[in-house]
Amino acid sequence: MGGTGEDRVYYVISDLHIGGDEQLGDVEFLDELLEFLGRLAETDEDAELVINGDAFGLWEFTRVEGTAKFDVLESTYPQLFEQLRETGENVDITLLPGNHDHELAAYDEYVERFAEYNVDLLQSQSFTRPVGGRVIHFEHGHQHDPNNRIDDWGDPNVAPLGYYYNTLVTSRAGQLSDRGRYNWLKDVQAVTPTERVPIWLLSKYFYREMNPLLRYALLPFLLLFNVSAILAVVAGLNLVGVWSTPVEWTTSFLGQFGTAGTAIWFLLAINVTVTGLLLLVGVPLYLLRRDINKTIDRFGILETGLTVDAETSYEDAAREVLGRREETAVFCYGHTHRPRMRALDEGLMVNSGTWLKRLHRRDGVIGLLPPVFYPSYQLCAVRIAADDGSVAVEYEPIQKSSPSPEELTLTERFLTLGRKPDPNLPDRATVEGENESEATVSTPELSD
Structure with a gap:
């Protein structure tokens, strides 16, 4: 492995959410992840892989406690851990806890166990790395989400609102998903924001679980x-x-x-x-x-923070971090599952997206039919490196076939004709070198 010079290249991924009760343990992108890690195992670059939070879904394990969850992960995904070991022999791998795997910060044994696979687990909320005379700030981002903020970092008994939602709702969905006409309930963790879950459940009931004769009898009336x-x-x-x-x-x-x-x-x-x-x-x-x-x-009876502004709090946090240290050029976070890049006066804020499925709501144009949640994958790694006196940030897409042909009914495909989402990744952006702070970025509007 190389040193930690300012010419180092950083690859950032986040929000893999690997693991969980029963059906949540099915990692649909495992082949793509292994291929990506395999490529890093052979790169000649002085590179570091940063896994920026929520690599694992520890909240979604409700039948094992503490570090026994590592044993389950290790036995369930032996290929993944062996690939991490191999990749870690060539590049540095840094793992930062998020909210779903906050327990990684609560037990020192996790540090030792991951070290066996050449993964450096940092039990902190954030860290920085040098690049091109500037600094990158890494954090998962959940501390700016009132539903998932963890005030007593490293306390294994901490339980924000999001913890209860995931242990009571998401994990239960994983246990029940295979009882449906189609194994769809496990995708509840891909529904963002969370307040869309009720309408998503209605949609999947109508298009998937409702008796077909009843559905087609209702269609003329609803249309x-x-x-x-x-x-x-x-x-x-x-x-x-x-x-x-x-x-x-x-x-x-x-x-x-x-x-x-x-x-x-x-x-x-x-x-x-x-x-x-x-x-x-x-x-x-x-x-x-x-x-x-x-x-x-x-x-103000319902002012509980259940509906979270998906952008403003992170922009405020980015401005504060970028403004606190003049040399900081990039604020890199995850958590919201939306790959996004925005130029601020002080530098760039960059979201590393998710490897989970994304569900894009498409409302019906006529009648009272429930909206269709169109599935897609937007797998990517953020690449951050020095480039001729600047810091360059770009998204490297990782190809995976669309799940829509198998996961949408004929009715859903008909209702979304001409309305297929096109979730493009943001364009390449640069931040000027050590004496400048001007950032330039072109970012397309991303649909949900």
Whole structure:
């Protein structure tokens, strides 16, 4: 292995979330990870691999305690640990705990166990590395998330709100996932932000778990809801004698088609009747719900931080860190699962993304159909290196086939025609050398 000079190249990955109860133990990107580590094992660069938090899903292990979780990881993923050993013989590997694997900071035995595989476990919240006359600041980022902030770092008994969510919800999903018509429930850990979980569950129930006969029976009603709502209003106006022309015109028009026209009229009549009843009940319920929500907001009853701003707190943290030490050029974090790069006055803030599946919400354009959560992979490593007096940051994509053909039903694929997400990685960026702090970056809008 090389030294720690300022010409060193850094490869950064994060949020692998390897391990967990039952179905959560299935690492769908294991082949790609082994290939990436194998490439580093043969590189001629003076390189260091930084695993920037949440490498392992220790919170999601609910049937073993303490360092016994390492034994489970070691026996479950022998190829991974042997590859880490081989890669660590050629490049330095630094592992930083995140929130999901915070226990790595709580037991000194973990340091010794990882050292056996040439992995340097740092039991701190952050660390820095020199590059091109400047400094890179590394941290996982969960300390800026009120649901996952760990105030007493290294305490094995610490339990922020996110801990309970993952031990009670995520781990349970891993235990139950294979009971479904399709093994989908384990993907709950890929749903971000967390408040989308209820609508995601509704979506997967409708498109995956609902009896197909019932689903296809409901489709015409749900697809025609918008039209039916308008017709229900028109039918109401006809009943009270205010405006009968649309009903008379529709009856005359459909009458030209005989039996087919009668069938269409019958279907519309059912939709209009049901929709009319829903409108009669739904409108006052909507007004009541809105008034209750306003009252709750006024009293602050639900100000628990469940809905987390995914960007502002990290930008504030980046500005503080970059401004504290003039030589710091890059604030590198993970946690949010969104590969993102932004130029600030003081330098660059860079998110290393996730190796988990990403789910992109696509709302229906018509009717009342649940949204579709379109799956994709966005595997990547962030490469940070000195480059002709500057610090260059770029994302190296790691190819993996899209899971959408197997994981989306025919109905979901039809509803997302022309709406497939295109999660491009940010473009290459540079920060000027030791005497300058100007950063230049071009970042495309990334869809969720």
